[in-house]
Amino acid sequence: MALDPAASALSAAPTVPVTHELRGKVLLVTIDNPPVNALGVDVRRGLAAAIEHAEANAAVQAVLIVGAGRNFIAGADIREFGKPPQSPALPDVCNRIEASHKPVLAAIHGAALGGGLEIALAAHYRLAVPGAKLGLPEVQLGLLPGAGGTQRTPRLIGAEAALSLMLSGKHIGAQEALKLGLVDRVGASDDILAEGLAYAQELLAAHAPVRRTRDAQALAERAAAQAAIDAARADTAKKSRGLFSPLKIVDCVQAALDQSFEEGQRVERKLFLECLESPQRAGLVHAFFAEREVQKTPEAKSAKPRAIETVGVVGGGTMGAGIAVAVLDAGLPVTMIERDDASLARGRAHVEKVYDGLIAKGRMKPEAKDAILARLSGSTSYDALASADLVIEAVFEEMGVKQAVFAELDRVCKPGAVLATNTSYLDIDAIAASVKRPQDVIGLHFFSPANIMKLLEVVVPSQVSADVVATAFELAKKLRKVPVRAGVCDGFIGNRVLAVYRTAADHMIEDGASPYQIDKAVRDFGYPMGPYQVVDLAGGDIGWATRKRRAATRDPKARYVQIADRLCERGWFGQKTGRGFYLYAQGARVGTPDPEVESIIRAERERAGIEPRSFSDEEILRRYMAAMINEGANVVHEKIALRPLDVDVTFLYGYGFPRHRGGPMHYADTVGLVTVLADIREFAKEDPLFWKPSPLLVELVERGANFASLNTAI
Numbered sequence: 001m002a003l004d005p006a007a008s009a010l011s012a013a014p015t016v017p018v019t020h021e022l023r024g025k026v027l028l029v030t031i032d033n034p035p036v037n038a039l040g041v042d043v044r045r046g047l048a049a050a051i052e053h054a055e056a057n058a059a060v061q062a063v064l065i066v067g068a069g070r071n072f073i074a075g076a077d078i079r080e081f082g083k084p085p086q087s088p089a090l091p092d093v094c095n096r097i098e099a100s101h102k103p104v105l106a107a108i109h110g111a112a113l114g115g116g117l118e119i120a121l122a123a124h125y126r127l128a129v130p131g132a133k134l135g136l137p138e139v140q141l142g143l144l145p146g147a148g149g150t151q152r153t154p155r156l157i158g159a160e161a162a163l164s165l166m167l168s169g170k171h172i173g174a175q176e177a178l179k180l181g182l183v184d185r186v187g188a189s190d191d192i193l194a195e196g197l198a199y200a201q202e203l204l205a206a207h208a209p210v211r212r213t214r215d216a217q218a219l220a221e222r223a224a225a226q227a228a229i230d231a232a233r234a235d236t237a238k239k240s241r242g243l244f245s246p247l248k249i250v251d252c253v254q255a256a257l258d259q260s261f262e263e264g265q266r267v268e269r270k271l272f273l274e275c276l277e278s279p280q281r282a283g284l285v286h287a288f289f290a291e292r293e294v295q296k297t298p299e300a301k302s303a304k305p306r307a308i309e310t311v312g313v314v315g316g317g318t319m320g321a322g323i324a325v326a327v328l329d330a331g332l333p334v335t336m337i338e339r340d341d342a343s344l345a346r347g348r349a350h351v352e353k354v355y356d357g358l359i360a361k362g363r364m365k366p367e368a369k370d371a372i373l374a375r376l377s378g379s380t381s382y383d384a385l386a387s388a389d390l391v392i393e394a395v396f397e398e399m400g401v402k403q404a405v406f407a408e409l410d411r412v413c414k415p416g417a418v419l420a421t422n423t424s425y426l427d428i429d430a431i432a433a434s435v436k437r438p439q440d441v442i443g444l445h446f447f448s449p450a451n452i453m454k455l456l457e458v459v460v461p462s463q464v465s466a467d468v469v470a471t472a473f474e475l476a477k478k479l480r481k482v483p484v485r486a487g488v489c490d491g492f493i494g495n496r497v498l499a500v501y502r503t504a505a506d507h508m509i510e511d512g513a514s515p516y517q518i519d520k521a522v523r524d525f526g527y528p529m530g531p532y533q534v535v536d537l538a539g540g541d542i543g544w545a546t547r548k549r550r551a552a553t554r555d556p557k558a559r560y561v562q563i564a565d566r567l568c569e570r571g572w573f574g575q576k577t578g579r580g581f582y583l584y585a586q587g588a589r590v591g592t593p594d595p596e597v598e599s600i601i602r603a604e605r606e607r608a609g610i611e612p613r614s615f616s617d618e619e620i621l622r623r624y625m626a627a628m629i630n631e632g633a634n635v636v637h638e639k640i641a642l643r644p645l646d647v648d649v650t651f652l653y654g655y656g657f658p659r660h661r662g663g664p665m666h667y668a669d670t671v672g673l674v675t676v677l678a679d680i681r682e683f684a685k686e687d688p689l690f691w692k693p694s695p696l697l698v699e700l701v702e703r704g705a706n707f708a709s710l711n712t713a714i
């Protein structure tokens with residue numbers, strides 16, 4: 001039969017993201033814009049048109065807005081930011097909804113976030129079903145609620161609650177939203193259509209009037225509102241550490257208190273556009289997408305993950321116990337293996353300590369701890385791992401020790417079990433080659449404390465099968481970690497790059513900067529801690545052991561700064577020994593500069609024949625970042641990282657890189673690769689061996705391209 005041309009033309013037509021149909025006297029407006037009903041231009045047009053239709057059609061007596069799929073509306077379409085604006089603008093759409101002469105009801109299921117909640121706030125009545133999540137998370141993207149949210153929310157729920165929502169960006173549930181007055185009703189079931197239509201009928205039956213949020217009176221108690229604003233301003237100034245949008249949010253709420261709705265909206269628009277233009281917004285939006293993009297690997301696309309229902313962890317030290325907690329928290333059973341009963345008891349105690357800490361802080365009930373620990377078993381025999389679907393090894397960082405563990409796993413584990421190593425540096429290809437099933441061996445590099453740190457480097461050795469890689473990504477999802485795919489090399493992505501910028505910092509100390517100045521410059525850039533504070537926290541002995549291991553293979557011509565070794569030789573390993581680069585008074589976690597460390601540094605400069613010079617904070621950062629970016633480029637060039645964004649996510653989630661700067665490679669693009677390369681070439685005049693421009697960086701500069709151009713979909 002010949003194809004009907006009209007039908008084929010229809011099927012080729014783009015889907016309409018907003019539809020409406022009359023249900024009795026209610027115009028049901030459905031937003032269907034997968035994946036999350038973001039408010040792209042077609043949705044905005046569709047919503048405005050639906051309201052016009054309702055106003056013009058006498059048969060319509062009320063409007064019900066719902067979202068199709070899993071969410072109401074996730075917010076403005078973040079992909080439109082930075083592109084030329086297209087009308088209608090979202091604030092105008094919200095105003096149009098609010099101005100409707102017929103009652104508009106928003107029925108919320110799933111996410112009503114950002115602009116999504118602002119649409120609901122512009123409606124006259126709001127219903128949420130029990131699973132709904134409401135919030136104004138714009139601050140996490142460097143923005144403020146820019147579609148009337150800063151004006152309507154405080155008028156509806158008061159300044160204090162509105163500021164708390166907007167400054168934290170947190171999502172709240174339906175019941176909490178009801179308590180705050182953000183919604184009028186919580187439905188009895190999750191059936192959004194039935195609940196929405198029933199409420200709309202009720203409103204009609206009761207002749208419920210149009211009720212505009214702009215006229216709500218929660219700011220009537222002026223003194224209380226002003227006190228809340230003042231408190232939020234003081235707190236934000238203290239905590240927002242250079243972030244741009246939080247104080248602007250406070251300014252908007254002040255405008256809501258002092259000015260008319262229209263004037264307040266003008267203030268909001270102006271400040272929103274300032275935020276939109278800021279590099280912080282670009283950095284935070286980059287981080288948002290990068291975090292989702294890293295999940296998409298060739299293996300995750302091509303292969304189906306293996307089922308993981310039982311997990312073994314070999315080693316009950318700090319790392320092994322942290323991994324066990326992460327797995328237990330994901331609801332899976334864990335079998336821990338240690339060499340003897342005493343070590344096993346210590347491992348179990350490490351695990352218990354984490355939960356006891358939560359109980360002490362009131363964040364867990366003792367019964368919950370008991371229920372979790374019922375899923376933890378232990379053994380001194382590898383045979384207990386016979387039925388495990390996945391085993392993660394976290395024993396001493398030495399090839400011989402690891403290979404002995406893998407020989408045992410090879411002996412006892414069932415066919416198809418995934419055998420993972422948590423090594424931070426060792427050659428996983430060599431570990432895989434030592435067993436009869438290299439296709440099942442993978443690296444799962446957790447960061448300490450493993451139950452808290454979000455990053456999981458999934459290290460992919462050459463012989464591993466694709467479904468094992470896919471399994472690792474699936475596991476990361478269950479553990480609520482952010483996985484980054486890394487190739488095999490010394491240090492993988494993170495520690496390899498870290499070693500280089502730490503070396504650049506060590507060079508600066510020997511040349512005249514102090515570790516305290518470097519730490520401060522790095523903190524001022526936005527890191528929570530400087531590199532020498534991190535050494536003191538992690539324990540100087542760890543890096544010392546690595547340096548000793550590498551000593552034999554180090555290029556004798558490479559500059560080697562011995563200051564850290566001098567500290568370690570004295571047993572100064574940082575916080576745990578009360579002294580490292582800093583001095584720690586009894587039990588203190590914050591150190592103070594140590595004059596003895598400064599004199600050791602002076603002695604080392606003399607020994608090396610170096611005349612110290614001064615460094616500005618700006619030069620410190622230029623060198624620190626250039627070293628990081630250059631090695632990040634090498635890691636991409638050698639295909640250890642799939643794309644620059646994988647390097648960014650590694651540093652955002654594993655090394656405290658300030659999120660609003662987007663990660664080192666995004667930051668490099670904002671500085672300009674020409675500038676970064678010029679810096680490296682300048683520094684290379686003193687030390688050409690250390691400052692070798694990455695071939696990728698050179699190539700990008702020659703082509704006039706940037707790192708972002710390599711962040712293409714996999």
Ligand code: 3H9
Pocket residue numbers: 035036038071074075076077078079090091111113114115116118137138141143144145146147149289292293
């Ligand atoms: C705003 O509203 C400004 C206004 O105040 C003022 C304007 C004038 N846009 O996270 P998932 C994509 S600012 C475009 O994996 P989940 C996401 O990239 C906005 N795309 O799903 C992914 O794409 P892909 C304020 C978006 O179920 C896919 O959807 N709103 C948007 O784990 C699935 O996402 C927010 O900040 C968006 N707004 O979580 C909310 N949101 O498949 C941001 C998601 O190609 N979104 N995508 O990788 C979220 O928090 C979560 O996505 C959500 C779903 C909780 C909704």
